[in-house]
Amino acid sequence: MQDQLIVLNFDRQYAAALASRLRAEKIYCRILPGSTLARDIRAIEPRGLVLAGGVSGQFSGEMDPELMRLGIPVLALGDAAPVAAALLGAEAWEKRAVNDVGTVSFFPSPITGDMEEIERQLAYVSPLHLPEEMAPLAQWEDAVIGAQHVEKRLYTLQFQLETNDMDMMDLLLRFATEVCGCTPWWGEEAFIAQAKAAITQRVGSGKAVCIMSGGLSSGVNAVLAHRVLGERLQCLYVDSGLLRAHETDRFVEYYRDRLGLNLKVIYAESHFLEALQGLDQPEDKQAVIMRTLQEMLEQSMQTMDYDLLLLPVSASQIMDGENAPTSMPRINQTKPVMMPLSELFKEEIRFVGEALGMSPEITQMQPFPWTGLALRISGECTPERLELLRQADAIFSDEIRSAGLNKKLWQYFAVLHHVPNYPDQSAALIVLRAVTASHQGGEVHALAARLPYDLLERFTARVRGASPQVRKVVYDLTPGSSGRQDFEWQLI
Numbered sequence: 161m162q163d164q165l166i167v168l169n170f171d172r173q174y175a176a177a178l179a180s181r182l183r184a185e186k187i188y189c190r191i192l193p194g195s196t197l198a199r200d201i202r203a204i205e206p207r208g209l210v211l212a213g214g215v216s217g218q219f220s221g222e223m224d225p226e227l228m229r230l231g232i233p234v235l236a237l238g239d240a241a242p243v244a245a246a247l248l249g250a251e252a253w254e255k256r257a258v259n260d261v262g263t264v265s266f267f268p269s270p271i272t273g274d275m276e277e278i279e280r281q282l283a284y285v286s287p288l289h290l291p292e293e294m295a296p297l298a299q300w301e302d303a304v305i306g307a308q309h310v311e312k313r314l315y316t317l318q319f320q321l322e323t324n325d326m327d328m329m330d331l332l333l334r335f336a337t338e339v340c341g342c343t344p345w346w347g348e349e350a351f352i353a354q355a356k357a358a359i360t361q362r363v364g365s366g367k368a369v370c371i372m373s374g375g376l377s378s379g380v381n382a383v384l385a386h387r388v389l390g391e392r393l394q395c396l397y398v399d400s401g402l403l404r405a406h407e408t409d410r411f412v413e414y415y416r417d418r419l420g421l422n423l424k425v426i427y428a429e430s431h432f433l434e435a436l437q438g439l440d441q442p443e444d445k446q447a448v449i450m451r452t453l454q455e456m457l458e459q460s461m462q463t464m465d466y467d468l469l470l471l472p473v474s475a476s477q478i479m480d481g482e483n484a485p486t487s488m489p490r491i492n493q494t495k496p497v498m499m500p501l502s503e504l505f506k507e508e509i510r511f512v513g514e515a516l517g518m519s520p521e522i523t524q525m526q527p528f529p530w531t532g533l534a535l536r537i538s539g540e541c542t543p544e545r546l547e548l549l550r551q552a553d554a555i556f557s558d559e560i561r562s563a564g565l566n567k568k569l570w571q572y573f574a575v576l577h578h579v580p581n582y583p584d585q586s587a588a589l590i591v592l593r594a595v596t597a598s599h600q601g602g603e604v605h606a607l608a609a610r611l612p613y614d615l616l617e618r619f620t621a622r623v624r625g626a627s628p629q630v631r632k633v634v635y636d637l638t639p640g641s642s643g644r645q646d647f648e649w650q651l652i
Contacts (some may be wrong), residue, residue: 161205161206161207162204162205162206162207163188163207163342163343163345164188164189164190164204164206164207164342165182165187165188165189165190165206165207165208165209165210165336165340165342166189166190166191166192166196166201166204166206166208166209166210167179167182167189167190167191167192167210167212168191168192168193168194168196168209168210168211168212168227168240169191169192169193169194169212169479170194170211170212170213170214170219170220170221170223170238170239170240171212171213171214171220171238171239172479172480173214174212174213174214174215174237174238174320174321175191175212175479176191176475176476176479176505177321178210178212178237178321178332179191179475179505180505180507180508181321181329181332182332182333182336183346183508185329185333185336185344186344186345186346186347187333187336187337187342187344187346188342188345188346188350189210190204190206190503191475191479191503194211194221194222194223194240195221195222196224197224197226198224198226198227198229198230199226201227201230202230206232207232207233207340207341207342208232208233208234208235208335208336208339208340208342209227209230209232209233209234209235210234210235210236210237210332210335211223211227211234211235211236211237211240211241211244212237212238212240212320213236213237213238213239213240213241213243213320214238214239214320215238215239215283215284215319215320216239216283216284217239217255217257217283217284218239219239219240219242219243223240223243223244223247225247227244227247228244228247228248228314232313232340233313233314233315233335233339233340234313234314234315235271235315235316235317235332235335236315236316236317237316237317237319237320237321238318238319238320239284239318240316241305241306241316241317241318242286242288242316242318244314244316245288245290245294245307245316248291248293248294248307248309248314248316249291249293249294250288250289250290250291250294250307251288251289252286252287252288253286253287253288253289254286254287255284255285255286256284256285256286256287256303257283257284258282258283258284258285258300259282259283260281260282261279261280261281261282262279262280262282262300262301263277263278263279263280263300264277264278264279264280264282264298264299264300264305264306264319265277265298265299265300266278266297266298266306267295267296267297267298267299267308269297269308269315270313270334270335270338270339271315271331271334271335271338271339272297272298272331272334273330273331273334275327275330275331278327280300280319280322281319281322282300282305282318282319284318285300285303285305285318286305286318287302287303287304287305288303288304288305288307289304290304290307293309293310293311294307294308294309294310295307295308295309295310296308297315297316297317298317298318305317305318305319306318313339315335348508348511348512348514348515349515351504351508351512352384352512352515352516355384355500355501356384356387356388358498358500359384359385359388359389359470359498359500360388362468362496362498363388363389363392363467363468364467366392366466366467366468367389367392367393367394367465367466367467367468368385368389368392368393368394368466368467368468368469368470368498369393369394369395369396369461369464369466369468369469369470370382370385370393370394370395370396370470370472371395371396371457371469371470371471371472371489371491372395372396372397372411372415372423372472373397373472373528373530374397374403374407374408374411374528375472375525375527375528376506376509376510376513376522376523376525376527377472377473377474377501377506377509378472379415379513379518379522380472380501380509380512380513380516380518381470381471381472381500381501382395382415382421382470382472383415383419383421383513383516383518384500384512384516385470385500386419386420386421386422387516391422393421393422393470394422394424394464394466395415395421395422395423395424396424396426396457396460396461397411397423397424397425397426398425398426398428398453398456398457399425399426399427399428399429400428400429400432400449400452400453400532401428401429401430401432401433401546402429402432402449402531402532402533402534402541402546403532403533404528404532404533404550404553404554404557405550405551405553405554408425412425414519414521414522424460426456426457426460428452428456431452431456432449432452432534433541433542433543433546435448435449435451435452436448436449436534436540436541437540438540439540439541440539440540442535445531445534445535445541446531446534446535449530449531449532449534450489450490450530450531451489453489453530454489454490454491454492457489457491458491458492458493461491461493466495467495467496468495468496468497468498469491469493469495469496469497469498470497470498470499470500471491471497471498471499472499472501473499473501473502474501474502474504474505474506474509475501475502475503475504475505476505476506478499478502489530506527510523510524524567526570526571526572526573527571533546533549533550533553534546536549536553536573536574536575536576537549537575537576538575538576538577538578539577539578545576545588548576548588548627548629548630549574549575549576551623551626551627552574552576552590552623552627552630553573553574555619555622555623555626556572556573556574556592556619556623557572557573559615559618559619559622560572560594560615563612563615565594565609565611565615568596568609569594569595569596569609570595570596570597570606571593571594571595571606572592572593572594572595572609573592573593574590574591574592574593575590575591575592575593575636576588576589576590576591577589577590577591579631579632582631584629584631586629587629587631588627588629588630588631588632589630589631589632589633589634590623590630590632590633590634591633591634591635591636592611592616592619592633592634592635592636593608593636594608594609594611594635595607595608595609595640596609605639605640606639606640607639608635608636608637608638608639611635616633616635619633620633
């Protein structure tokens, strides 16, 4: 039996939160789709299973009844809990809306330990009527909202992991270690060793190609592969001309000159600007950029001798699937593909980069989409407007760094608009965006940072002095969330 847990994804945000928090405690767990069959889980031989449902009161998907007969411990959470309880013979009564903080009382069990009662945010509950072979595990008011099998190690709880939730983490760790028998062995060094071994096995004595975007994920992917393959790894990077000031120069200096990666830069600014002519809708610009990226990469790869394509795809992108904006250009080719980072979330990839000894300037860099600055320009992306935004963004970044705020902020950037109802069509409106990250309920929320007023004043003076066509400067205070796609700001 393998020393790991399986997390079944019945809700993307909570499955990600559970897996990342457990792995932070060095408990190795993998996320699989909620539709995964019991026979496939049995083949993996994990030590336990967590069913990660949401808290909307609506269970989406289907749960294989055989999951309750695997012979391993199972913990069903959130909306997955009443479904799992029903498979064990319980009757779930009519759902009740709570949408408030409530006191939950616990009954003795191997996973609750000495916990007696805690305050929980409850959205909906489905009171349970239990058969003889089940016993109460948790209760709110007069409703049983958690159950346990009296003989088998099967547990259900109709709530989820919350932000800074020490009580729930204690419960999860008892389930993982005391009930399932998992040991805290997982970490960055363990991942690096496994990934190196997997790359070695797949490539053998052959050659591989890495596609690099300039972001952290592709950088970690390439450095990891370079440690294994050396000169047998060829890295491809497309300079679209849509990047921030001096971005390609810094990229080449670090990865090629300092780390020694075998790097090929494809200079394609003219191709991208020509393809973007006349387009003013963000969805159209994104589609054209990704298609042009695909064409540039495929043309270059046709002339190369390689045996494996290594893609920098994270667990977040896999879980988002088609809803992941600008995650990766699709590459049509016949060679095998490997995704070494596919089980890691963004923050875990950052930790792996640090463990690999990568520069803090790289591991702490802001997320930056494949679409570059194009979607941060409202309307058509012309060379003149692109250069104006690039300059404004560089000035804003310089002010943020000078104030010592760059390590405290999640993201900060400038956006270019036309000035509404202004007779001079070249007049520009610069919108500034600076946010901190707040993790709530498994979802990342972006909260506007309280920037010093004198910083905003200095930026305004500098940008208007450098670019007279900038007539207005605005600071955006709107909150955002990773749960929605925002083409205009490209916030996440």
